Structures are given as C-alpha cells and as structure tokens.
Amino acid sequence: MTSDVWLPFHAEDIDGLPEGPNYLYWNGDQEFPADPADCEFYVVPYMKPPAVSRRPMPEMTSLRVVQTLSAGVDHVQPSLEVLPAGVQLCNARGVHEASTGELALTLILASLRGIPDFVRAQEKGEWSPGFRPALADKSVLILGYGSIGSAIEDRLTPFEVARVARVARSARTTERGPVHALTDLPALLPEADVVVLSTPLDDSTRGLVNADFLSRLKDGALLVNVARGPVVDTEALLAELESGRITAALDVTDPEPLPAGHPLWHAPGVLVSPHVGGPTSAFLPRAERLLVAQLNRFVNREPLRNVVLTTGAGAAS
Structure with missing residues (x-):
C-alpha cells in the first residue's frame, strides 16, 4: 500500500525525493x-499557528513520522498524546542554525551599538554621535547549547x-x-555582559x-531571546527594562504576535524583531535537503535523524 506523505511544498519542486510515496501538498489550508487517516509521514507547515499545525493530527491514525521544519517542537507537542504509539517526532536540526546565528549576532550588535537610535535620528535628520558599548571584550553567556547555540558561538568567535x-540542561x-548545567546559572549570570x-x-x-534570574544580571547587561517567548x-x-537597569533584544515574545499597545513595544532599551530567526533565503534549500534525506531514510526503512521523541516511549536521541 502506498504511503501518503503530506508536504507543505509541492513535491515536483524538490529534487531527490524518493519514488513510492503518494506526495500530497498541504500548507495549512x-x-x-486527502483523508488524514491515510497519512504516514506528516511534514508540519512552517510558520503557521499551532492550532493549524495540529488540526489534522487527531485524525492521523496511520501516522509514523511527524517532521517539523522548526528547531522547536513545542507547537505540536500538545497533540502527540492523541497519536498512535511509536510515532517519531523529528525536528529541523541543521536547517535554522545559520539564519538564527546571524540574527542573534545582529541583535547583539544592533543593541550594543545603538542602531535603533541611529535609525530614529536619521528619520528626524539629526546627527547623534557618541560612545557606545562594543561586543569586543564582553563576556557572553549562551543559554541553550544545542546546534543553534553552537552556531551562535561560531559567529561570536x-x-x-x-x-x-555555555549552559545547557546537563553538563x-x-x-x-x-x-x-542549569544549576550553575546563579553563579554565571552576574559575570555575563550579554545573555543569549x-x-x-x-x-x-x-x-x-x-x-x-534577571536580578542576578549585572547593571547594563543585554538579554537576547532567539528561543521562545515563554522562556x-x-x-x-x-x-x-522600565528601571533602566538592563536592555533586551527580543525576536520572540510572550504573547506572540506582540499586540498593538503592549508595553514591550515602548519599553526603554528594548529592540523587537517579529520572530524572523528562521525565515530567510537560507531556509528553503536546507529544508528541502532535510526532507529529501529523511524521506529517503523512511522509504528505505533506515533510522531517521533528528528524532526528539517517540510516542509511547518517552525521549529519544
């Protein structure tokens, strides 16, 4: 029996997909x-609301793989409990490291060097020179040292x-x-000029x-969030922020999208970008390479990569 594979891209636009599966396009429409009950490999639409991504999952009774195109999987996890046992959840490790690393560095430099102030001054036709903090000689703490955290350090070097x-769940x-380990944070935070x-x-x-956590940061520290808002x-x-003691650069917020009138928009010392760590020109070629590799493994019954967990079995690699 032919496997149904749901893709948020048109299969004919992706070179290297294996023959055999019945590729169906669904990007959150x-x-x-087709009948979700026949889907065996579900590629979650990218940058869609969680409710959209999860909508077909309760009906996917034949599902074997859920493949996200994001590094995080929190947007689909609430629906995992309704899936059959043995479904593998895979993330997009290898897709977003370059773009998110670039953005983290951009936010650090823009915030330290006062780029938003220069933009506002330019709009008013004002020349506003002055001394600004440099990234050179700063101490940086990266909280979350997976592939993206490592990519951020690559760009800091x-x-x-x-x-x-470097801080992660375990040492x-x-x-x-x-x-x-996370338990070392109280001792490390006061030494950091920048926390990513x-x-x-x-x-x-x-x-x-x-x-x-925030009270342990030194005066003048910069907090950069390219993770998830609710962290x-x-x-x-x-x-x-309102005390003026620290500054922040936020690509993600809680709530998100940040509603008009929310105090974060106008808090002193904050730079907000609209969750753009992943969606760049680097996304599509890396996402397609990931899907080609994963689907070839799936068709050839080889172990999948990037397995976060297996339903009914707890955490995996």
Missing part, C-alpha cells in the same frame, strides 16, 4: 488534501569577546570548553528567565 559561557565537555537565550521551550525552561517572564522583564 482549510481543506485537507571573530568579535574578540572576552569569554563565552558536558566540548572541543571549545565546558558546557555548564537559544533553549527549547519545555517544562524546565518555561518562565526560566524570571525575576530572580521569559514578560512582567519581570518589563520591570527590569
């Missing part, structure tokens, strides 16, 4: 392309930072040096950046 502290050693959040959103990281307690962050 109201109408499904030429900028002569004084130190990079380990890398070629660059130690990765600290690139951690997944789960029960252990939701609200992790709370009032206590940060918005009210606690607003209190620190």
Whole structure:
C-alpha cells in the first residue's frame, strides 16, 4: 500500500525525493488534501499557528513520522498524546542554525551599538554621535547549547569577546570548553555582559528567565531571546527594562504576535524583531535537503535523524 506523505511544498519542486510515496501538498489550508487517516509521514507547515499545525493530527491514525521544519517542537507537542504509539517526532536540526546565528549576532550588535537610535535620528535628520558599548571584550553567556547555540558561538568567535559561557540542561565537555548545567546559572549570570537565550521551550525552561534570574544580571547587561517567548517572564522583564537597569533584544515574545499597545513595544532599551530567526533565503534549500534525506531514510526503512521523541516511549536521541 502506498504511503501518503503530506508536504507543505509541492513535491515536483524538490529534487531527490524518493519514488513510492503518494506526495500530497498541504500548507495549512482549510481543506485537507486527502483523508488524514491515510497519512504516514506528516511534514508540519512552517510558520503557521499551532492550532493549524495540529488540526489534522487527531485524525492521523496511520501516522509514523511527524517532521517539523522548526528547531522547536513545542507547537505540536500538545497533540502527540492523541497519536498512535511509536510515532517519531523529528525536528529541523541543521536547517535554522545559520539564519538564527546571524540574527542573534545582529541583535547583539544592533543593541550594543545603538542602531535603533541611529535609525530614529536619521528619520528626524539629526546627527547623534557618541560612545557606545562594543561586543569586543564582553563576556557572553549562551543559554541553550544545542546546534543553534553552537552556531551562535561560531559567529561570536571573530568579535574578540572576552569569554563565552555555555549552559545547557546537563553538563558536558566540548572541543571549545565546558558546557555548564542549569544549576550553575546563579553563579554565571552576574559575570555575563550579554545573555543569549537559544533553549527549547519545555517544562524546565518555561518562565526560566524570571525575576530572580534577571536580578542576578549585572547593571547594563543585554538579554537576547532567539528561543521562545515563554522562556521569559514578560512582567519581570518589563520591570527590569522600565528601571533602566538592563536592555533586551527580543525576536520572540510572550504573547506572540506582540499586540498593538503592549508595553514591550515602548519599553526603554528594548529592540523587537517579529520572530524572523528562521525565515530567510537560507531556509528553503536546507529544508528541502532535510526532507529529501529523511524521506529517503523512511522509504528505505533506515533510522531517521533528528528524532526528539517517540510516542509511547518517552525521549529519544
């Protein structure tokens, strides 16, 4: 029996897809392309609301693989409990590292060097020189040291930072040096000039950046969030921003999209970008390479890559 594969791209536009599956295009439209019960490999539409992405999942009774095109999987996890046992959830490791690393560095440099102020001054025809902080000689803490955290450090290396502290769920050693456990954060935070959040959103990281976390940052520290909005307690962050003690650059917010009139829009010392870490010209070729590799493995009954968990079996690699 031919497997149905739901893709948010037209199969004829992707070179290298294996023969055999019945490829069906679905990018979040109201109408499904076929009976969801026949789908075995579901590629989740990219940058669609979670409710859209999860809508067909309760009917996917033959499902074997859920493949996201995002690094995070929190947007589909609430529907995993309705899936059959043995479904593999795979993320898009390898797709977003370049773009998200670029954006993290852009937000750091723009915030430190005052680029938003220059743009506002240009709009008013004002010449506003002055001394600004440099990234050189700063201590940077990367919270969430997976492939994206590592890519951010790659891009920090030429900028002569004084130190990079790496923090993840558990301690380990890398070629660059130690990765600290979350339990080390209280001692590490006061030493950081810049804190970059690139951690997944789960029960252990939701609200992790709370009032206590923020109070440990030194005066003048910069918080950069390219992870997920709910990693940060918005009210606690607003209190620190409004005091003028720290600054922030946020590609993600809670709530998101950030509604008009929300105080984060106008809080002092904050730069907001509209969740653009992933959607760049680098996305499509990397996403297509991932899908070709995964679907060839699927058809040839080889182990899939990027498996986050298997339903009914807990966490995987």
